[in-house]
Amino acid sequence: MKARVLIRPKVGILDPQGVAVEQALPALGFSGVTDVRVGRMVELEIDDASQLEALCEKLLANTLIEDYEVELLGVEGVA
Amino acid sequence: MRFGVVRFPGTCDDFDAQEAAARVGDAELLWHGDKDLRGVDAVIVPGGFSYGDYLRVGAIARFAPVMEEVVEFARAGGPVLGICNGFQVLCEAGLLPGALLPNTGRRFLFRQVDLVVERGDTMFTSQSGGTGTTLSIPVKHTSGRFYAPETDLDAMEAGGQVLLRYAPGQNPNGSLRDIAGVTNEAGNVFGLMPHPEHAVDPLTGSTDGLTIFASMAAGVGAHV
Numbered sequence: 001m002k003a004r005v006l007i008r009p010k011v012g013i014l015d016p017q018g019v020a021v022e023q024a025l026p027a028l029g030f031s032g033v034t035d036v037r038v039g040r041m042v043e044l045e046i047d048d049a050s051q052l053e054a055l056c057e058k059l060l061a062n063t064l065i066e067d068y069e070v071e072l073l074g075v076e077g078v079a
Numbered sequence: 080m081r082f083g084v085v086r087f088p089g090t091c092d093d094f095d096a097q098e099a100a101a102r103v104g105d106a107e108l109l110w111h112g113d114k115d116l117r118g119v120d121a122v123i124v125p126g127g128f129s130y131g132d133y134l135r136v137g138a139i140a141r142f143a144p145v146m147e148e149v150v151e152f153a154r155a156g157g158p159v160l161g162i163c164n165g166f167q168v169l170c171e172a173g174l175l176p177g178a179l180l181p182n183t184g185r186r187f188l189f190r191q192v193d194l195v196v197e198r199g200d201t202m203f204t205s206q207s208g209g210t211g212t213t214l215s216i217p218v219k220h221t222s223g224r225f226y227a228p229e230t231d232l233d234a235m236e237a238g239g240q241v242l243l244r245y246a247p248g249q250n251p252n253g254s255l256r257d258i259a260g261v262t263n264e265a266g267n268v269f270g271l272m273p274h275p276e277h278a279v280d281p282l283t284g285s286t287d288g289l290t291i292f293a294s295m296a297a298g299v300g301a302h303v
Contacts, residue, residue, distance in 0.1 A: 013180065013226070014180070014183060014253070016181045016182065016183060016184075016185040017181065017185075019185070020185055040134075059134070059138065059139075059142075060134070062135055062138070062171065062178055064177070064178050064226075064227070064228075065178045065180060065226060
């Protein structure tokens with residue numbers, strides 16, 4: 001099945017990428033945008049979804065500095 | 080005394096680390112795909128961009144076959160030095176506390192910095208000149224901001240695990256508590272962001288980095 005893992009810097013940890021994006025926006029004419037945080041998204045196909053948590057803990061996220069959440073997108077070929 | 084310098088795809092400071100270690104002992108390269116440390120007395124995980132820094136710095140290198148051996152070697156008390164990307168790899172491998180985050184200034188840094196030796200009585204700093212000595216060693220990194228939760232930082236400080244701090248006013252990357260280098264609880268695994276292997280010859284302005292390698296050599300000599 002298809003799964004999507006969203007990984008983001010933990011709340012309270014400075015995210016320089018987010019700051020850079022936030023500071024670029026006013027120059028492009030976008031105002032009123034705050035708290036920009038940049039994370040990662042990993043999409044994958046997996047046979048056994050029960051492995052997802054261990055896979056995230058061991059590799060996809062470093063839980064000391066990042067939070068993650070998993071979205072299951074259903075079985076390939078099935079609505 | 081024989082040093083082994085681990086080489087991953089994307090490592091770029093392996094030769095400098097080997098050259099630095101060779102000034103105080105013998106030094107050879109260890110290939111990431113070999114589950115074999117060839118009986119070396121100390122392991123150096125050098126700087127670079129292992130596995131292209133994909134996913135997170137150091138995240139993929141920790142799964143290299145050679146790292147299984149490095150972890151076993153470290154757990155058995157063997158001396159392991161991680162420099163820059165090597166520090167990041169050792170944190171990811173769980174051999175060192177904390178993590179390295181992107182620099183607060185969002186820029187790649189390349190400059191000489193002063194480091195204060197917080198403890199001059201360890202196997203990595205015994206030849207540094209002692210506690211309170213200042214070492215001039217370059218940094219060059221994008222993700223060097225040492226981070227750990229406050230309670231972990233307190234435990235590291237209480238346990239004497241902080242060996243090097245950036246000198247006052249010289250913290251280049253936003254590292255918490257100005258930490259430049261830490262050990263594990265046992266004290267046999269040491270990681271630092273600055274590059275001691277780039278400060279071993281008067282030609283490049285400082286030989287202070289050599290003291291780290293000399294300390295390791297002296298430590299291993301003392302234990303044999």
